[in-house]
Amino acid sequence: MTRKEFISQVGTGAAILLLPACLTTGLSSCKKKKKDAIEPRSIDFTLDISSGPLATNGGALVNDGVIVARTMDGSFIAIASACTHQGTTINYVSSTNSFLCPNHGARYDANGNVLQGPATKGLEDYKTSLNGNSLRVFS
């Protein structure tokens, strides 16, 4: 075997060994990640609404990365609290039933859809269920 033949065979063998690892395991180094991808999270917690911001219409609080708001008509909404632009915690605006990012002004509707940029990706929204004074927030 010549030197050229040896290098050719070793190089081909290495490529054959690495290719299946990329195809079968989805190694992060083998594929390009989306810059703005936000992984959905599993959420399940309960809040006592007998006191604090959620005791009155228009109130809101942030818990475990979720902003929970009590609308002016007394219903509850919950969406991820980190703005999709650069991660700033958003605020609830009860007068418009929407969310505003104080950093660069992105606005989201009550379901987490973008109303105004610079954010281009919406926020995950979560379900709520009220039982007495216990509000369950879950995905």
Ligand code: FES
């Ligand atoms: S971080 Fe929210 S608009 Fe920029």
